[in-house]
Amino acid sequence: MFLVVGLGNPGSKYNMTRHNVGFMFLDYLSTEYDFNFSDSKWQAKAALSRLFQNKILFLKPETFMNLSGMAVVAAALYYKIAPEQIVVIHDDLDLEVGRIKLAFNRGDGGHRGIRSITQQLGTRKFSRIKIGIGRPQGRMPVENYVLSKFSLEEKEVMGSLASFVDRSLFLIVSQGIASAMNEINS
Numbered sequence: 001m002f003l004v005v006g007l008g009n010p011g012s013k014y015n016m017t018r019h020n021v022g023f024m025f026l027d028y029l030s031t032e033y034d035f036n037f038s039d040s041k042w043q044a045k046a047a048l049s050r051l052f053q054n055k056i057l058f059l060k061p062e063t064f065m066n067l068s069g070m071a072v073v074a075a076a077l078y079y080k081i082a083p084e085q086i087v088v089i090h091d092d093l094d095l096e097v098g099r100i101k102l103a104f105n106r107g108d109g110g111h112r113g114i115r116s117i118t119q120q121l122g123t124r125k126f127s128r129i130k131i132g133i134g135r136p137q138g139r140m141p142v143e144n145y146v147l148s149k150f151s152l153e154e155k156e157v158m159g160s161l162a163s164f165v166d167r168s169l170f171l172i173v174s175q176g177i178a179s180a181m182n183e184i185n186s
Helices: 018-033 065-079 112-121 142-146 152-175 177-184
Strands: 002-006 044-051 054-061 086-092 100-104 127-132
Touching: 002 018, 002 065, 018 044, 018 054, 018 086, 018 127, 018 142, 018 152, 044 065, 054 065, 054 152, 065 086, 065 112, 086 112, 086 152, 100 152, 100 177, 127 152, 152 177
Parallel strands: 002 054, 002 086, 086 127
Antiparallel strands: 044 054, 100 127
């Protein structure tokens, strides 16, 4: 069984913001594969589905970004999911808009949601699908930038990434993170 977590902040105020790309791609997958999110006991929206010949729990933490690890650990403990079976989809400032990079057992790179998960799990040994959002232009503070909405051009780029996120997840679940990294990161 796998746990696939999309990071973001709850509430309509944060819809379609850069920091919510994890939620956006889980919403895409739920439409593509016909599963629905509902409230759970882990402070998260959750959906259990069978996909790529595996049982997968999809999770959108509602604890806000900085406390994402609480929901992730609660769900992982409930289903006895090892950290190596966890995949986190999140935004990355250090990748240009529209770039995807897979990672395993890496530092948080300043991402507070990843930091929370690492601290709560007690390990970095989980997979990540990092979605590039680029860095702010000019003097805009990073905190404001990640909570800002995508431009029309950037929305188009993000929309074109959906199939790559889908393929990345398929490879991780069916062939393992090393094989997935070889294909996606090249």
